Amino acid sequence: MGDIIIGTEAVASGVVTRHELQRWYRPIYRNVHAPKNPAPTLRDRTEGAWLYSKRDGIVTGLAAAALYGSAWINTDIDIELIYNCPRPPTGIVARNERIAPDEWHEFAGLPVASPARTAYDLGRFRTDHDALARLDALMRARPYSVEDVLVLAKRYKGARGVARLKALLPFVDGGAESPPESWWRKLVLDSGLPVPSTQIPVVDENGDHVRTLDFGWEDYKVAVEYDGEQHQSDRQQYLKDRRVLPTLQRLGWHVTAVVKEDDPVTALSTISAALRRRGWRGTVLIPRYAYAARRRAEIASRQGKFE
Numbered sequence: 489m490g491d492i493i494i495g496t497e498a499v500a501s502g503v504v505t506r507h508e509l510q511r512w513y514r515p516i517y518r519n520v521h522a523p524k525n526p527a528p529t530l531r532d533r534t535e536g537a538w539l540y541s542k543r544d545g546i547v548t549g550l551a552a553a554a555l556y557g558s559a560w561i562n563t564d565i566d567i568e569l570i571y572n573c574p575r576p577p578t579g580i581v582a583r584n585e586r587i588a589p590d591e592w593h594e595f596a597g598l599p600v601a602s603p604a605r606t607a608y609d610l611g612r613f614r615t616d617h618d619a620l621a622r623l624d625a626l627m628r629a630r631p632y633s634v635e636d637v638l639v640l641a642k643r644y645k646g647a648r649g650v651a652r653l654k655a656l657l658p659f660v661d662g663g664a665e666s667p668p669e670s671w672w673r674k675l676v677l678d679s680g681l682p683v684p685s686t687q688i689p690v691v692d693e694n695g696d697h698v699r700t701l702d703f704g705w706e707d708y709k710v711a712v713e714y715d716g717e718q719h720q721s722d723r724q725q726y727l728k729d730r731r732v733l734p735t736l737q738r739l740g741w742h743v744t745a746v747v748k749e750d751d752p753v754t755a756l757s758t759i760s761a762a763l764r765r766r767g768w769r770g771t772v773l774i775p776r777y778a779y780a781a782r783r784r785a786e787i788a789s790r791q792g793k794f795e
Contacts, residue, residue: 492528492535495519517577530554530563531596537567537580538598545571545582546592548601548609553622555596556603557629560621560667568609570601583609586644603632608640611656612649617777620656621670627662634660663687668748669702669714672755676712678775679756682768684712692739699732701743708766712759713745742766749785752778 496519498504504513513521514528517540522528528536534551547555549568554561566581570592573582591605601609603626610622626632634657641650659677663686664670673684688701688711704711736743742762746755753774760772 492520492522492532492539494539495521517579533579534567535598537569540580541569541571541573545569546587546599546601548606549613550622552600552606553610553626555600556626558625559629560625603630604636604640607632607637608653611653616652616656617671617674620659620674621667623656623660624662624664624670627660631662661686666714666716668716672712672714672746673703675752675756675778676759680771680773681760681763682770690736690739690741692735698735698739705763708763708768709741710759710762710766711741711743713743715745715747751782751785753782
């Protein structure tokens with residue numbers, strides 16, 4: 489025992505008895521069962537969703553990205569399938585869409601949308617910031633050709649979300665190491681700041697590596713570092729970050745460190761001021777969602793918590 493099974497099929501073929509099915513398995517979808525222990529993994533639920541589709545669906549979206557190794561994907565996400573099912577069960581999102589033979593292949597024992605097709609679906613069906621983060625993460629885990637994604641956008645011209653996808657593709661960068669980094673990068677882009685580079689290596693006068701900065705502008709020596717929870721909870725990481733700052737300043741770098749609780753409007757002002765001092769002459773237009781994020785942070789702060 490240990491496999492994901494179709495209950496009636498497994499009983500009919502003698503793989504398990506009805507008693508064993510009830511005792512040792514749990515239903516994860518109608519007539520699809522997983523062993524009771526341990527709890528089903530995302531991979532188990534993905535296989536189960538495919539079995540629920542009578543082995544007809546093709547895995548796409550975040551479930552496909554997870555199979556390809558994308559990080560930052562929760563185990564309880566809905567499993568997205570390209571599959572004609574008007575009333576899918578809870579936990580499965582079925583989309584009755586066209587998919588050509590060159591847009592999927594067998595991967596990890598399942599029919600999975602190609603990386604380009606997965607990117608095409610991620611960019612169309614998720615909100616802008618989350619879409620960019622997911623496209624970045626997929627690019628980092630399983631590099632795909634943006635041109636191939638554009639070919640799909642042209643092939644399915646007029647499909648839902650294609651315009652949003654095409655607007656995001658020029659900014660996809662596999663250098664982003666977390667969704668918050670992608671969020672901050674999207675924010676500076678939407679504000680009219682120059683397109684930044686990611687994972688910028690900094691060396692000292694002797695050619696020794698000092699730091700790899702999250703993203704920034706090498707020509708201006710201005711960078712942004714997102715400090716995640718590990719930076720705040722790991723004392724050694726915190727001290728390492730502090731000790732490198734004087735060296736970066738000596739080498740001429742202006743680094744703005746941001747955390748999830750920071751006011752994005754204030755941070756944008758700091759970043760744009762640093763760029764202007766170093767010769768940038770553009771115009772900043774702070775997007776509305778930055779003010780919305782500021783209000784959420786203020787409310788969370790008053791309540792003594794952060795979302």
